[in-house]
Amino acid sequence: xILPRWAERFWPVVPIIGALLFIIALLFLFxxxxxxxxxxxxxxPFENQAxxxxxxxxxxxxxxxxxxxxxxxxxxxxxIGVEGQMILGSLGASWIALxxxxxxxxxxxxxxxxxxxxxxxxxxxxxxxxxxxxxHEIFGGLALNNLASMLSLxxxxxxxxxxxxxxxxxxxxxxxxxxxxxxxxxRFSPISFVLTILAIGLVFFALNNSFWGLKLKALGKNARSxxxxxxxSERETIYAMMFCGALAGLGGAxxxxxxxxxxxxxxxxxxxxxxxxxxxxxAYRLLLVPFISFFFSLVLxxxxxxxxxxxxxxxxxxxxxxxxxxxxxxxxxxxxLGFRKEVEKDE
Amino acid sequence: MHVELKEIRKYFGEVKANDNISxxxxxxxxxxxxxxxxxxxxxxxxILSGYQPQDSGEILLDxxxxxFPSPAAALGAGLGMLYQDPLDIPPFSIIDNYLLxxxxxxxxxxxxxxxxxxxxxxxxxxxxxxxxxxDTLSLGERQQLELVRLLAGGAQVFIxxxxxxxxxxxxxxxxxxxxxxxxxxxGKTIILVSHKLDEVQELCDHAFVxxxxxxxxxxxxxxxxxxxxxxxxxxxxTRRERLPFDLGNPxxxxxxxxxxxxxxxxxxxxxQIFAGEVIGLAGLEGSGQGILLRTIAGLIQPESGQVVVSxxxxxxxxxxxxxxxxxxxxxxxxxxxxxxxxxxxTEHMLLAEPTHTFMIDWPAARERTNSRIEQYQVVGQPESTxxxxxxxxxxRLLFALLNPGLKVILLEHPTRGLDVRSMDWIWEQMYARxxxxxxxxxxxxxxxxxxxxxxxxxxxxxxxxxxxxxxSEVSVDQLGHMIGGQA
Ligand SMILES: Nc1ncnc2c1ncn2[C@@H]1O[C@H](COP(=O)(O)OP(=O)(O)OP(=O)(O)O)[C@@H](O)[C@H]1O
Ligand SMILES: [Mg+2]
Numbered sequence: 160x161i162l163p164r165w166a167e168r169f170w171p172v173v174p175i176i177g178a179l180l181f182i183i184a185l186l187f188l189f190x191x192x193x194x195x196x197x198x199x200x201x202x203x204p205f206e207n208q209a210x211x212x213x214x215x216x217x218x219x220x221x222x223x224x225x226x227x228x229x230x231x232x233x234x235x236x237x238x239i240g241v242e243g244q245m246i247l248g249s250l251g252a253s254w255i256a257l258x259x260x261x262x263x264x265x266x267x268x269x270x271x272x273x274x275x276x277x278x279x280x281x282x283x284x285x286x287x288x289x290x291x292x293x294x295h296e297i298f299g300g301l302a303l304n305n306l307a308s309m310l311s312l313x314x315x316x317x318x319x320x321x322x323x324x325x326x327x328x329x330x331x332x333x334x335x336x337x338x339x340x341x342x343x344x345x346r347f348s349p350i351s352f353v354l355t356i357l358a359i360g361l362v363f364f365a366l367n368n369s370f371w372g373l374k375l376k377a378l379g380k381n382a383r384s385x386x387x388x389x390x391x392s393e394r395e396t397i398y399a400m401m402f403c404g405a406l407a408g409l410g411g412a413x414x415x416x417x418x419x420x421x422x423x424x425x426x427x428x429x430x431x432x433x434x435x436x437x438x439x440x441x442a443y444r445l446l447l448v449p450f451i452s453f454f455f456s457l458v459l460x461x462x463x464x465x466x467x468x469x470x471x472x473x474x475x476x477x478x479x480x481x482x483x484x485x486x487x488x489x490x491x492x493x494x495x496l497g498f499r500k501e502v503e504k505d506e
Numbered sequence: 507m508h509v510e511l512k513e514i515r516k517y518f519g520e521v522k523a524n525d526n527i528s529x530x531x532x533x534x535x536x537x538x539x540x541x542x543x544x545x546x547x548x549x550x551x552x553i554l555s556g557y558q559p560q561d562s563g564e565i566l567l568d569x570x571x572x573x574f575p576s577p578a579a580a581l582g583a584g585l586g587m588l589y590q591d592p593l594d595i596p597p598f599s600i601i602d603n604y605l606l607x608x609x610x611x612x613x614x615x616x617x618x619x620x621x622x623x624x625x626x627x628x629x630x631x632x633x634x635x636x637x638x639x640x641d642t643l644s645l646g647e648r649q650q651l652e653l654v655r656l657l658a659g660g661a662q663v664f665i666x667x668x669x670x671x672x673x674x675x676x677x678x679x680x681x682x683x684x685x686x687x688x689x690x691x692x693g694k695t696i697i698l699v700s701h702k703l704d705e706v707q708e709l710c711d712h713a714f715v716x717x718x719x720x721x722x723x724x725x726x727x728x729x730x731x732x733x734x735x736x737x738x739x740x741x742x743x744t745r746r747e748r749l750p751f752d753l754g755n756p757x758x759x760x761x762x763x764x765x766x767x768x769x770x771x772x773x774x775x776x777x778q779i780f781a782g783e784v785i786g787l788a789g790l791e792g793s794g795q796g797i798l799l800r801t802i803a804g805l806i807q808p809e810s811g812q813v814v815v816s817x818x819x820x821x822x823x824x825x826x827x828x829x830x831x832x833x834x835x836x837x838x839x840x841x842x843x844x845x846x847x848x849x850x851x852t853e854h855m856l857l858a859e860p861t862h863t864f865m866i867d868w869p870a871a872r873e874r875t876n877s878r879i880e881q882y883q884v885v886g887q888p889e890s891t892x893x894x895x896x897x898x899x900x901x902r903l904l905f906a907l908l909n910p911g912l913k914v915i916l917l918e919h920p921t922r923g924l925d926v927r928s929m930d931w932i933w934e935q936m937y938a939r940x941x942x943x944x945x946x947x948x949x950x951x952x953x954x955x956x957x958x959x960x961x962x963x964x965x966x967x968x969x970x971x972x973x974x975x976x977x978s979e980v981s982v983d984q985l986g987h988m989i990g991g992q993a
Binding site: 385 | 858862865866
């Protein structure tokens with residue numbers, strides 16, 4: 160599909176509007192009042208502090224994963240494994256929370272470090288499989304995602320099960336000192352917010368001002384030329400995966416230490432996959448990522464509220480994000496196929 | 507078909523790539539389009555072929571104004587172009603590639619298509635094997651394939667942007683005879699963009715000359731080369747004599763080197779090259795010269811033998827290790843191998859430099875880039891991306907990226923796409939590097955260039971380095987015979 164020029168300028172608004180129109184049509188079809196529904200999804204949360212905090216609590220890990228993905232995408236890597244890296248982060252944090260006895264600040268510090276290391280390890284593994292085993296990062300990532308969630312199920316059902324017996328639902332709640340301090344009885348932790356802002360700065364710096372970022376950029380655009388110019392694709396691939404894994408691992412820690420208070424089944428809530436969509440909708444632009452990520456958080460939280468208020472199923476949020484992505488792919492392809500447009504854009 | 511371009515303008519920011527150009531082309535003739543690097547030739551031809559729109563001006567086909575939204579639309583109207591850098595999708599077979607260009611068909615009728623292609627291939631004497639995969643084809647074969655596609659698409663006007671750079675002499679002859687046939691027997695219009703005046707004299711009926719985006723002259727052909735050169739540059743460039751140079755210690759030694767690749771085995775290479783020496787590798791396309799260059803660079807591991815650079819054995823060293831040791835390699839495919847389309851000149855510079863800091867000091871890098879591109883006369887800004895440069899300027903950028911103090915420089919088709927003046931300029935820069943004790947090994951399809959620029963010539967045929975001769979002791983004809991495998 161060829162977009163007119165004005166539409167291109169307002170990317171990513173076009174797919175969002177397209178998806179919204181689609182959803183409005185869908186709401187009509189189900190006999191719901193679209194205006195009322197959209198109001199509940201998008202505007203109401205802004206009037207309610209608790210809702211807003213819940214949106215922000217979801218925003219933190221989603222943004223962290225998306226930031227990491229921005230780095231791997233820059234290097235031309237399809238890091239589907241971000242989901243698994245996040246799960247590993249949550250395992251790392253849980254391990255400290257369940258086994259170490261120390262003052263809160265020591266615990267939290269350790270949890271975060273171990274979570275980031277665990278995520279980085281998982282990322283490095285995918286990178287290593289790619290560079291040394293010729294396993295494409297998509298397949299390696301999927302396999303490791305699976306492995307990570309099996310591992311967490313095993314830990315919940317086995318070594319870390321509650322004393323009253325395994326419920327397969329989760330570990331016992333962590334000691335209070337192990338949890339991130341949260342704001343006003345919500346799930347939102349100001350520390351994690353500060354860390355996310357720092358991560359935005361770090362990624363901005365890495366991609367724009369570090370030599371490493373430049374090497375990744377070259378690799379992502381033309382791996383052969385980059386190699387000839389002296390860039391080692393093997394090393395940089397593994398580093399990029401580790402960088403992303405560390406941020407995703409931090410996201411995983413935030414999930415167990417503030418969204419929940421223990422390690423649960425399905426700890427990631429699909430945030431890893433969602434983050435891929437965020438980055439694509441942001442057209443790989445760092446400064447758009449926090450906003451798109453916020454928008455996604457809003458939609459997904461809003462659709463939960465919607466379900467409570469109107470009986471419409473909460474999968475509406477999922478449908479909305481899914482449709483947006485389809486719209487992106489539809490428009491995104493256009494700019495790849497129509498090389499004519501590329502030429503014009505340079506002017 | 508009668509083609510007229512009327513007051514075509516195309517600006518890229520400050521750069522006036524085409525500034526009010528008007529030309530008129532008759533059917534049945536072959537036109538040359540000349541001009542120095544960055545004069546605006548490719549820009550004009552890309553406008554004519556629907557690849558990019560003009561800012562203002564008109565294209566008239568048989569006196570009717572037309573406007574092409576895409577190259578496919580232009581081909582539909584009878585205008586076909588062979589781009590300076592072939593735009594292929596590598597891992598397809600030729601037939602698939604051919605069918606890609608003809609998406610009007612729902613079912614793929616292989617048999618008819620093969621018959622159709624074979625008919626075209628025999629009519630024009632092409633040799634491309636249509637069952638082969640594109641990535642195994644030489645540049646010349648890919649080009650023939652592109653021509654077949656344009657012919658089958660019904661092109662009446664053929665635009666060839668520097669078609670003879672990087673193809674073999676035989677392929678060039680086939681190309682030229684097919685061009686003559688198309689123009690003089692079948693009444694098609696041909697436009698040839700070229701820097702090689704001899705070829706223009708040989709093939710064209712009429713030439714247009716561009717300079718800095720303006721049409722500055724035209725002439726019927728034949729006409730004296732000096733006149734064309736003067737129109738191109740505004741004056742006849744003076745050439746400086748190459749100064750003799752005292753060779754130093756051995757810079758590169760190849761001892762009993764055997765290389766085997768899936769295409770060709772290169773056997774038993776023994777060669778000693780001295781600091782400051784320039785060695786030309788002559789031979790038909792794919793006779794082993796390219797493979798040898800890649801082996802010295804560390805991109806291919808030899809099966810046996812030794813590669814020694816400045817006394818250090820680099821036989822087993824990786825490309826990056828050799829590169830750090832001072833062995834530089836410039837491949838022929840600029841935007842595929844060497845440059846990254848969407849990176850700026852400064853970014854290229856930073857990547858290519860031997861030492862790096864963790865953080866990039868952008869203003870300083872910009873300064874260094876500025877002085878480097880000034881030295882190599884790259885027309886562009888430090889912020890320009892590589893694909894915004896004209897073909898010849900991309901080539902100059904490749905040279906600008908070579909660091910000082912190298913031990914060996916390996917070049918594939920070094921002056922591909924350069925105009926006469928910058929060809930001299932680039933060679934001057936290369937000769938200046940002899941002072942650093944740099945040895946230079948290059949391959950070229952242009953025998954004149956090999957004879958003129960090298961001290962010694964290594965002749966290749968079928969994977970064998972059949973002899974090494976002093977450049978001053980052979981003539982073009984003799985060399986031509988040698989590379990054909992005759993003594
Ligand atoms: N997409 C672009 N963006 C910006 N500048 C461009 C772009 N394409 C071409 N130019 C500029 O326009 C000028 C003319 O370029 P063009 O490619 O037409 O030159 P040319 O005559 O084909 O030269 P060469 O012989 O080197 O191929 C150059 O200065 C070039 O930098
Ligand atoms: Mg050109």
